[in-house]
Amino acid sequence: MNIEQFPKAIRPYLIPEPKGEMVYRCLGCQQEMDANQLHYTCPDCGSVFLLYNKNHAELISLSGSHWRMLFDYRKMLNHQALKGIFRYYEFIAPVIPLDDIIYLGEGHTPLVKSNSRLKEMIGIEFYFKNDGLNPSASFKDRGMACALSYINHLARKNNSAKILAICASTGDTSASAALYASYLGDFIKSAVILPRGKVTPQQLSQPLGSGAKVLEIPGVFDDCMKVVESLAEKYQVALLNSKNSWRILGQESFAFEISQDFDYQVENKAVIVPIGNAGNITAIMSGFLKFFEAGIINSLPKIIGVQSEHADPVYHYYKEKSPDKRKFVPVTVRPSVAQAAMIGNPVSMPRVIELVNRYNQKARKEKVFVIQVTEQEIMDCMIIANRNGNIACTQGGESMAGLKKAVELGYVKQDEVGVLNSTAHIIKFASFQEMYFNNSFGSDFEVHPREDLKNAPKLIASSKIKKYPEQGHPLEGDEMKHFIKETATAIAKELKLDER
Ligand SMILES: *Cc1c(COP(=O)(O)O)cnc(C)c1O
Numbered sequence: 001m002n003i004e005q006f007p008k009a010i011r012p013y014l015i016p017e018p019k020g021e022m023v024y025r026c027l028g029c030q031q032e033m034d035a036n037q038l039h040y041t042c043p044d045c046g047s048v049f050l051l052y053n054k055n056h057a058e059l060i061s062l063s064g065s066h067w068r069m070l071f072d073y074r075k076m077l078n079h080q081a082l083k084g085i086f087r088y089y090e091f092i093a094p095v096i097p098l099d100d101i102i103y104l105g106e107g108h109t110p111l112v113k114s115n116s117r118l119k120e121m122i123g124i125e126f127y128f129k130n131d132g133l134n135p136s137a138s139f140k141d142r143g144m145a146c147a148l149s150y151i152n153h154l155a156r157k158n159n160s161a162k163i164l165a166i167c168a169s170t171g172d173t174s175a176s177a178a179l180y181a182s183y184l185g186d187f188i189k190s191a192v193i194l195p196r197g198k199v200t201p202q203q204l205s206q207p208l209g210s211g212a213k214v215l216e217i218p219g220v221f222d223d224c225m226k227v228v229e230s231l232a233e234k235y236q237v238a239l240l241n242s243k244n245s246w247r248i249l250g251q252e253s254f255a256f257e258i259s260q261d262f263d264y265q266v267e268n269k270a271v272i273v274p275i276g277n278a279g280n281i282t283a284i285m286s287g288f289l290k291f292f293e294a295g296i297i298n299s300l301p302k303i304i305g306v307q308s309e310h311a312d313p314v315y316h317y318y319k320e321k322s323p324d325k326r327k328f329v330p331v332t333v334r335p336s337v338a339q340a341a342m343i344g345n346p347v348s349m350p351r352v353i354e355l356v357n358r359y360n361q362k363a364r365k366e367k368v369f370v371i372q373v374t375e376q377e378i379m380d381c382m383i384i385a386n387r388n389g390n391i392a393c394t395q396g397g398e399s400m401a402g403l404k405k406a407v408e409l410g411y412v413k414q415d416e417v418g419v420l421n422s423t424a425h426i427i428k429f430a431s432f433q434e435m436y437f438n439n440s441f442g443s444d445f446e447v448h449p450r451e452d453l454k455n456a457p458k459l460i461a462s463s464k465i466k467k468y469p470e471q472g473h474p475l476e477g478d479e480m481k482h483f484i485k486e487t488a489t490a491i492a493k494e495l496k497l498d499e500r
């Protein structure tokens with residue numbers, strides 16, 4: 001819609017100017033550092049940061065209804081920089097000029113209501129929010145759009161000649177980083193560090209296709225992360241893991257979208273999210289808190305974090321009900337179908353601890369829960385979800401298994417509505433589906449396919465056909481007619497078709 005067609009009162013706000021000041025705040029010693037350059041961890045105490053907007057008071061001085069109206073009108077605005085996650089510009093990173101923002105189609109992923117079969121199976125109504133429909137097919141694009149926009153801004157401001165962006169990855173961070181870096185092309189190159197054999201073939205093909213330098217090392221993600229941290233400490237590189245707090249800001253858009261998707265009524269919602277490095281659950285809690293503090297939503301939804309029993313350090317931390325006795329202990333991961341979340345020592349744990357506290361305090365009751373599910377439950381749920389019209393990855397299956405358990409445990413009640421983060425597209429995780437259908441999981445996965453859920457292609461080849469068409473050698477005349485008739489007959493028999 002053309003700008004003149006918007007109501008006069010909203011026009012001055014539609015296309016924002018950069019404003020305010022952002023600071024890194026250390027979660028260990030609370031010190032603040034200005035955000036005019038990239039920092040990852042506190043130079044004094046080594047803890048992680050969250051970014052804060054010093055202009056926050058001004059943002060919340062405007063009414064909730066002002067913001068709701070602005071975001072609803074922005075849906076109709078055709079402005080490249082504001083089409084994606086930056087529809088919520090003022091609540092993400094309002095220091096980045098619109099000209100520096102990179103938009104590759106991220107955000108505003110569909111919210112799909114589960115069909116009645118799934119609803120019956122889980123026990124309550126729920127939706128999948130399909131973040132696999134982002135450009136690199138996972139939610140990581142939300143954070144990357146923000147981080148690379150900021151890096152683009154810094155580079156343009158400082159006339160930087162060359163930047164090397166690096167990350168460790170369970171597959172999707174590297175796909176996303178490589179994609180966004182490739183768009184900026186000339187001055188930014190990306191290098192991604194992957195645990196060999198621990199990302200799927202599709203995830204490996206993505207950074208290769210985007211032209212990134214792909215480095216594999218033996219070990220698991222936690223090992224790669226340590227190497228990358230050491231590189232970022234010693235060398236001139238831009239770290240794109242979620243230690244980079246700009247990524248967290250972008251990922252908050254998931255919470256903003258859910259708010260808007262439900263017309264800002266999130267009272268009875270329970271948002272289910274798989275936890276790996278814990279950047280995503282951090283961002284989702286932070287996002288809802290921001291909207292709540294600004295009066296855009298009037299209550300905080302429940303947040304249910306889910307972990308596989310093969311990689312569950314956050315679950316164990318919160319299993320201890322008395323906060324004084326809680327102690328974070330990293331775990332050694334075992335093979336998990338939720339491979340993108342197969343992390344034993346999540347970098348964002350200090351952020352989780354801080355935000356869970358704040359979230360529960362603001363909500364005035366316990367609203368964040370962490371649940372553990374089995375590998376079997378994850379796989380069964382993914383397959384079942386996709387047999388009912390969804391495009392859930394293994395982590396999406398983990399969300400669904402988590403909701404099922406949350407309902408059983410009474411964390412989520414009958415009159416509540418689940419919103420499941422399906423964090424990536426199933427096609428990235430097709431190899432796990434294949435292992436399920438072929439019953440070829442290694443024993444350490446502890447997954448046994450259900451017979452009724454298996455599927456496999458069947459070759460139709462009738463013994464009555466002497467000659468088949470081949471590439472470059474089509475059949476002709478009677479041979480072709482014979483081939484068609486016999487093959488059609490064999491298929492009709494296989495499908496038990498009635499004649500008409
Ligand atoms: C990264 C990732 C996760 C885990 O998210 P964290 O922010 O690391 O907790 C889950 N699912 C998919 C598909 C991912 O790529």
Ligand SMILES: [Zn+2]
Pocket residue numbers: 026027028029030031042043044045046047
């Ligand atoms: Zn510190």
